[in-house]
Amino acid sequence: MIPAVSISLQVNGERIEAHVLPRLNLADFLREHLKLTGTHVGCEHGVCGACTVRVNGDIVRSCLMLAAQTNGASIETIEGLSDSGEISDLQAAFRERNALQCGFCTPGMLVTAQDLLLQEAEPDRERIREHLSGNYCRCTGYQAIVDAVASTARARTGRGA
Amino acid sequence: MTSTTTNPETLSVLDRPNSYIxxxxxxxxxxRLTQGRGLYVSDMELPRMAHVVYLRSPYAHAKIIGIDAAAAKQLPGVIAVVTGPELAAVITPWVGVLTHLKGLKSAPQSAIAIDRVCWQGEAVxxxxxxxxxxxEDAAELVAVDYEELDAVTDMRTALDPQTPVIHASLGDNLAFERSLDAGTVDAAFAESDAVVEAEFVFGRHTGxxxxxRAVVADWNPGDSRLTIYQGTQAPHMVQNIAALHLGLEESQIRVVCKDVGGSFGIKVHVYADEMATYALTKLLRRPIKYVADRIESFNTDIHARDHRCKGKIGVKRDGTIMAFEIDDITGIGPYSMYPRTSAIEANQVVNLVGGQYTTKNYRARTRVVFQNKNVMCQYRGVGHPIACSVTEGLVDLAAMKIDMDPVEIRRRNLIADDAYPCASPSGLKFELLSHHASMDKLIGMMNYDALRAEQAALRKKNIHRGIGIASFIEVTNPSAAFYGVGGAKISSQDGVAVRLDAQGSVICQTSITEQGQGSESLTAQIVGSVLGVSMGKVRVILGDTDNTPYGGGTWASRGAGIGGEAALQAAKVLRRNVLDVAAAILQASPAELDIVNNAIVNLDDGAVRIELRELCRIVYFRPDTLPPGIQPELMATRHFVPREYPFAFTNGVQAAWVEVDTDTGFVKLLRHWVVEDCGTIINPxxxxxxxxxxxxxxxxAALFEKCIYDERGQLTNANMAxxxxxxxxxxxxxxxxxxVSPTFETELGAKGAGEAGTAGAAAAVSNAVNDALKPFGAFITEIPxxxxxxxxxxxxx
Amino acid sequence: MKASAFSYARATSVVNAIELLAEHGDRAKVLSGGQSLMPAMNLRLISPELIVDIGDLTELRGIAVTGDRLRIGALTRHVDLLNSADVAKHAPLISEAITHVAHAAIRNRGTIGGSLAHADPAAELPASMVALKATIIVEGPAGERQIAAEDFFTGIYETALEVDELLVAVEVPVAQRNSAHYFSEFARRHGDYGIVGLAAQAVVDGDILTDLRLAYFSVGDRPVLAMAATKLLNVAVTPAVLLEASETLGEELDPQEDQQASVSMRRHLAKVLLARCVATLLGRPELSAGEVL
Structure with missing residues (x-):
């Protein structure tokens, strides 16, 4: 038998102690062990971006990280970012602009968009498209998402929505 | 649209006060979705739930000599390993044919392959x-002994006598053939000043x-019921099919569809692995979860569009299109998909080519052949992108030949906006379309002349940009003509039930489904508008065969047009019922009253007479205070299906503006315009x-997507990278x-809009790229x- | 798909990591950023028995300038390279190359050591190291080895690393006064691997190239240092000179065919890159116009 690995980490501010099998990736750990199903699994090979979460403040693909690697880390998922209110304006912009249809890409898209907005106050459309270019959305055609991110950026810098 | 009448019963719902329409x-x-609190099937867990993985054939065509699962069964955590013959004890095979597609044939398909696999990815x-x-660990321990057979992969040689026949019982590899000859095609070509031919090649792609795809199937032997949680566009169809093949009554099956992570036609079918999952829960008497992984999705989600279509157009020097002719062939994999069949796309190509133009001379043939690749079936836009690309590619070729502007040739041939109703050469009935108004609007939006000037200026700097135009028609709001008449138990009607709760809120159950299109919203908008209730007080329930009326679901651009009309009619009945009760309470006449903003008001002065909430309190808790003989009915149900027109056709036109780097072959999409006419717009x-x-x-489809098979039938790019x-x-x-050209078959006037974008986009881009390449004498008729x-x-x- | 089962060891030191590798040989895999390893494991393309996680070895992180060398620790992430003022100043080719590597979420995990040890022939960083004349520093049971980047990459996913060696750092010479660089690739979509790419490092003296290293990627089983560069050195670059270099390039490249591009297309695109590179380095846009192709 392969021994489990002990990990101690913070998830959305909660202290978590867990024993995980080495092969368990972070996405499955969040979804299946912590029941944080807002992190979605779309490809499991790091291409679609649906499983994007924040680890120690950096966005990562949670399917490309082992749960065992998160020892000591602080992880934030869409549930945490929603409950803290950090992205409530961005979420509202997505709703107003209908920047989601099926919603499956949306948590990863929001986490990625917020990452851009934290780094750059006034990204132009091309920059927004570039930053989101690793997050697949089959429904919207992306324009509404770009609009919602751009309007949030404008609102945050006091330039109006 | 305005109404002069003051009678609310005849006042259009489009014009009611506070209308959301x-x-x-x-x-x-x-x-819910932005907060990650949706519930997709892949999120679901049930007590005692087990997970199934399907071991899939690595060969495109092979005999199964034997399967040794002994080692796999020994692995801790493995509950069962089930083969095709074992599963056949609880589920019967099926044949994907429909009688109105004359001559369509297919072979019996099993949930898990028995004796033979027919495509790479078929479950064994x-x-x-x-x-x-x-x-997955256990799957690696299952030893399958295969004897590889010759694979039929190239559609062009599938019918050759020396090509092996995939299903001996069918006699050949021809699944379906349709020919059409309308008008006087040969004479029209003879009279043409120019005749141009080309072969259009389309990449096989997928959704x-x-x-x-995900399903959790839960057979409860205690109450003899099967609950299927599935991301499907058509819950009642799934219920019917599962019952039929598991030997159950439909009443024994409940299909529940919560949040669905994208559908686009991929999730409107019933797949063999889903059938197998239903059968496994019955066999193993515990909930079974199946979630396709991405590799399986590429290998088993239906593919589409794999067509090669020879086209021919005849044109006069003045731009008059004299005739279209096509000869189309498509390879659909080894089986016609169940239950919608795999002949529909080809059939639509024949139906639609040239349908936006006036010429009555049209000859077409399509052949649908079997091959050892994954199955093809209906995906967003079914046939439209092919028909549009062929038609609009031919029109551009003709324009080039006679040196006419692509917009001008279209203006000279598109059916006039005042020519309706009329029919196409293939027999399609058009109620009311707006090709010319749409073209005019598009030309204005894109500033066509300025763009042409910019193009010419940039060409001098060796920058090659192109403009592409594509007009299209789209099939929406299908009646029973689509599937029902062919014997498929797929409902073309939809039902909506609306009722008031004790606080005056509305609960609305509809048989259409939501996968992100906005079915829930449009239903609430319609119901709220008709009832005079604010949208926030309307809760819409969908995706549950136990808790919604019977109906088709959301596919083929039908949700708004059919389900929306049912919602409108149901809400009208409820509204009448409410006003009847209100009149009794208020000792007034129903004709003097209206419902506005959640309250019963006087029609003439708008004064509030009684809040809806208060009315509901009286009806539910103090019926003793109502006048004798009044039995309030605060619930109403209505169904709707189009009967007059088999389909509500829509139309539109798209334009693409692209730049081609002629050193590298890379295309940059600069801008895209669409003008579309879907009738009444519920939510812009x-x-x-x-x-x-x-x-x-x-x-x-235009630039990127293609399932690349090798000559042995191996899908070589089955991953997202x-x-x-x-x-x-x-x-x-x-x-x-x-x-906006509403359909008059419904009070709502809405036609579908879900597939219009897909119908014409690739054609517009192809034409734009060819426009950019014009100075080089190149014309490409292949996508991507x-x-x-x-x-x-x-x-x- | 889910990865096959494996055991997991969190290395406590470089020595400990090397011991684990020595003990388990090719049944073990080093986990650095995991952005190439994890997809391969999730697809069960590889199934190592032991994962040696070197993520805690902070001594392998960091960027430092010592004299005329820029040293980058193996665990330095792509995002750290992108944001480093030292890298931007002393090896701007790397800064530019990184912008083409995948997407932000990948760059936040991926490491330079991982990328180089993975040795994907389509990757940006290996070619950049070859262009920069980098030295790859590895440690094994016998101590440290320094390997020239040109010798380090030996084939598709193959390097000069022994199974019991760990890539610990790279060193590149810092940019000189007349240094210039060029980086470009033809990728179908943002962040995709390039169909053909070029990392070039040059010394420009007035309008003369006095040094030029053209490291192509995606045109062979490893980064390819094109000898055609010699045709462009210490001469006035005319269209005729460029054409000759381009022809030489076509002859020396032996690219593979795949779903994206045929052999001839790769040769053609490599020539396009050569022309655009030289035109950019010399500030003469007319050189990249058509006729040299």
Missing amino acids: GKTVPRPNLD AAIVATSRAVA VTLEP QLVDEQIRGGVVQGLG DYLVPMSGEMPDIDIGHV LTPQVILSALGRI
């Missing part, structure tokens, strides 16, 4: 275990829903976003305009337009 309002279900065994990971934002999303799927989907970085902004294809056409490599 025609307004952009946010969808009510979005906060089910491995059920306590987790997906353990089931790539971000959430893969939702319509626009349906179109944008559809356009981008079409742009994927190698199958290229459109991403945000390469997609353009898309401008959308509307012309990869750098390799473009550089080859330019003779650069």
Whole structure:
């Protein structure tokens, strides 16, 4: 038998102690062990971006990280970012602009968009498209998402929505 | 549209006070999704739930000599390994044919292959275990002895006498053939000043829903009921099919469909692995979860569009199109898909080519052949992108030949806006279309002349940009003519039940489904508008066969047009019932009253007489205070199906503005415009976003997407790194305009809008690329337009 | 799919990591950023028995300038390279190359050591190291070895690393006064691997190239240092000179065919890159116009 690995980490501010099998990736750990199903699994090979979460403040693909690697880390998922209110304006912009249809890409898209907005106050459309270019959305055609991110950026810098 | 009458019963719902119709309002279900609190099937867990993994054939065509699962069964955590013959004890095979597609044939297909596999990816065994990971471990321990057979892969040689026949019982590899000869085609070509021919080649592609297909099936032997949680567009169809093949009554099956991570037609079918999952829960008497992984999705989600279509157009020097002729062939995999069949796309190609133009001379043939590749079936836009690309490619070729502007040749041939009703050469009935108004609007939006000037100026600087135009027609609101008349138990009618709760809120159950299009929103908008209730007080329940009326679901651009009309009619009945009760309470006449803003008001002065909430309190808790003989009915149900027209056709036109790097073959999409006419617009934002999303799927087809098979029938790019989907970085902004020609078959007047974008996008881009390449004498009739294809056409490599 | 089962060891030191590798040989895999390893494991393309996680070895992180060398620790992430003022100043080719590597979420995990040890022939960083004349520093049971980047990459996913060796750092010479660089690739979509790419490092004296290293990627089983560069050195670059270099390039490249591009297309695109590179380095846009192709 392969021994489990002990990990101690913070998830959305909660202290978590867990024993995980080495092969368990972070996405499955969040979804299946912590029941944080807002992190979605779309490809499991790091291409679609649906499983994007924040680890120690950096966005990562949670399917490309082992749960065992998160020892000591602080992880934030869409549930945490929603409950803290950090992205409530961005979420509202997505709703107003209908920047989601099926919603499956949306948590990863929001986490990625917020990452851009934290780094750059006034990204132009091309920059927004570039930053989101690793997050697949089959429904919207992306324009509404770009609009919602751009309007949030404008609102945050006091330039109006 | 205005109404002069003061009688609310005849007042159009479009014009009621506080109407939500025609307004952009946010969808009510979005906060759940933005907060990651949706419930997709892939999120579900049930007590004692086990996970199934399907071991799939690595060969495109092979005999199964034997399966040894002994080692797999020994692995801790493995619950069962089930082969095709074992599963056949609880589920019967099926044949995907429909009688109205005359001559369509297919072979019996089993949930898990028995004796023989016919495509790479067909399941040969089910491995059920306590987790997906353990089931995958066990799958590696199952030894299958195959004898590889010759694979039929090239559609062009599938009918050759020397090509092996995939299903001996069928006699040949021809699934379906249809020919059509309308008008006087030969004479028309003879009279033409120019005749141009080309072969159009389309990449086989697939839907790539971000959430893969997923099902949790739960057979409860205690109450002899099967609950199927599935991301499906058609819950009642799934109920019918599962009952039929499991030997159950439909009443024994409940299909529940919560949030669905993308559908696009991929999730409107019943797949063999889903059938196997239903059968496994029956066999193993515990909940079974199946979630396709991404590789399985590429290998088993239906593919589409794999057509080669020879086209011919005849044109007079003045631009008059004299005739169209096509000879189309498509390879659909080894089986016709169940239950909608795999002949529909080809049939639609025959139906639609040339349908936007006036010429009555049209000859067409299509042949649908079997091959050892994954199955093909209906995916967003079914046949439309092919028909549009062929038609509009031919029109551009003709324009080039007679040196006429592409807009001008279209203006001279599109059916006049005052010519309706009329019919196409293939017999399609058009109620009311707006090709010319749409073209005029498009030309204005894109500033066509300025763009042409810019193009000419840039050409001098060796920058090669092109403009592409594509007019299209779209099938929406299908009646029973689509499936029902062919014997498929797929409902073309939909039902809506609306009722008031004790606080005056509305609960609305509809048989259409939601996969992000906005079904929930449009239903609430219609019901709220008709009833005079604010949208926030309307809760919509959908996707549950136990808790909604019977109906078709959401596919073929039918949700708004059919389900919306049912909602409108149900709400009208409820409204009448409410006013009857109100009149009794208020000792007034129903004709003097209206419902506005959640209250009963005087029709004449708008004064509030009684809050709806108070009315409901009286009805439910103090009926003793009502006058004798009054039995309030605060619930109403109505169904609707189109009867007059088999389909409500819509139309539109798209334009693409692209730049081609002639050194590298790379295409940059600069801008895209769409003008579309879907009749009454319930929610402009939702319509626009349906179109944008559809356009981008079409742009994927134009530039990126292709399932690449080798000559042995192996899909060689079955992952998201190698199958290229459109991403945000390469997609353009898309401008959308509307012309509104409502259908008069419904009070609502709405037609579908879900597939319009996909219908014409690839054609517009192809024409734009060819326009850019005009100085080089290259004309490409193949998509995707990869750098390799473009550089080859330019003779650069 | 889920990864096959494996055991997991969190290395406590470089020595400990090397011991684990020595003990388990090719049944073990080093986990650095995991952005190439994890997809391969999730697809069960590889199934190592032991994962040696070197993520805690902070001594392998960091960027430092010592004299005329820029040293980058193996665990330095792509995002750290992108944001480093030292890298931007002393090896701007790397800063530019990184912008082409995948997407932000990948760059936040991926490491330079991982990328180089993975040795994907389509990757940006290996070619950049070859262009920059980098030295790859590895440690094994016998101590440290320094390997020239040109010798380090030996084939598709193959390097000069022994199974019991760990890549610990790279060193590149810092840019000189007349240094210039060029980086470009033809990728179908943002962040995709390039169909053909070029990392070039040059010394420009007035309008003369006095040094030029053209490291192509995606045109062979490893980064390819094109000898055609010699045709462009210490001469006035005319269209005729460029054409000759381009022809030489076509002859020396032996690219593979795949779903994206045929052999001839790769040769053609490599020539396009050569022309654009030289035109950019010399500030003469007319050189990249058509006729040299």
